[in-house]
Each structure stands twice: as C-alpha cells, then as structure tokens.
Amino acid sequence: MAEFQVVVSDPASGKTYQREVEGQDANRFLGRELGEEVDGAAVGLDGFTLEITGGSDNAGRPMREDVAGANLKELLLEGGVGYKPSREGERKRITVRGREVSDETAQVNVKVVDAEEGEVAEAYGEGGEDDEDADDE
Template sequence: MAEFKVVVADPDAGETYQRDVDGQDANRFLGRSLGDEVDGGAVGLDGYTLEITGGSDETGRPMRADVPGTSLKEILLDGGVGFKPTTDGERKRVTVRGAEIADDVAQVNVSVVDGDGDVAAALGEGDDEAEADDAE
C-alpha cells in the first residue's frame, strides 16, 4: 500500500504544510507525473486544485521532469534538480528518479493552483501564538 509525505506549498502566503497520506488518498497520486493536477481532497483541501511540482524517493533521490517513467536513471548534469555545480563547467553523473509517482516515492511536493479561502485554515493549521494567548 502506498504511503507518502505530501508537502503542500501555498504560494500566496509563502508557507508550506506537511501531511502524511496513505490508503485511498495516496492512491490518487500513483501514476501521476510532475506537472499534473490533482484534487486537494487527498490532503484535506476539499475544493482546491494542487499541481505536483516535485518529490523524492526513500533515499533522497529527486524526481526529474525530463526523465520518463518511474525508474532510476544516471544522467550527466551541469546544474538543476539534483546537482548544484561549484565551479563553471562542472558536470557530474547523478542518479535521479523518473517523473512518474510510484510506491518508491517517499515525498511528493505540491503547490496550490486553484481554490478559495485560507489554506492554513482549511488544513486546520492555526496561529500558535493566538492559541497560546487564548489558553491563558
């Protein structure tokens, strides 16, 4: 059974939120590729649309949009996702994962592209300081 950590980015607020999904909610991501849009109901954001922007497998290898499928592939990189060169012209062979989400993926990064209202409120994320003030 698939199980992912989904990192939801809210570009309007500049915040990110993490959610663990499994079961039927995780199955909504299987077979999707980077750039695809999914229903936000899988992470508790009913009425929102999310775009898959990235992810990584259990060993930390990043997903790349230019690698098809779900398999691992060694590619020669001069920058971008998976490698940051330290000198001009530096290249390195790096193992990356394909753009399609499979059971091997541990983390999926998504961004909110459509929906009305406050994402933090929809996810049940409150202002910790305000809650602490209310408790006193």
C-alpha cells in the same frame, strides 16, 4: 500499499504544510506525473486543486521532469534538479528518478493552484499570521 509524505506549498502566503497520506488517498497520486493536477481532498483540502511540482524517493534521489517513467536513470548533469556544481563547467553523473509518482516515491511536493491567501491555513485549522509553527507539523 503506497504511503507518502506530501508537502503542500501555499504560494499566496509562502507557507508549507506536511501531511502523511496512505491507502486510498495515496493512490490518487500513483501514476501521476510532474505538472499534473490532483484533487486536494487527498490531503484534507476539499475543493482545492493541487499541482505536483516534485518529489524524491527513500534515498533522497529527486524526480526530474525530463526523465520518463518512474525508474532510476543516471544523467550527466551540469546543474539543475539533483546537482548544484561547485564551479563553472563542472559536470557529474547523478542518479535521479523519473517524473512519474510510484510506490518508490517517499515525498511528493505539491502547490495549491488558484487559492487566496489564508484559505489553506483555514482549511488546516491554523490561526494565520500569528501561528509561527505552521511549517513544523
């Protein structure tokens, strides 16, 4: 049974919202790849479209768009998703996960596509700008 932490980003307001999804709602994400769009009903946003932007597995290994499938792969990286070099020219072998969402995925990052400011906060029943704890849920 798939279970994810979904982090929903609202580009219009700059806020993020975290939701646990499991069962049927989590199955909507399985097999999808980074960049694909998903119906927002899975995270309580009926009528919204979400784009999958990233994610990670239980060990914190990030998903990379240039790795096919959902398997682990070791890459020699000079920077980018999964590795930030401490000095110029430094490279390191890093284990990353592929771009496909699978049962191994623990967190999925999504962003709301085509929504106006405040609509996502209203859908989650939050008070808007006066609500400073919107990110803490």
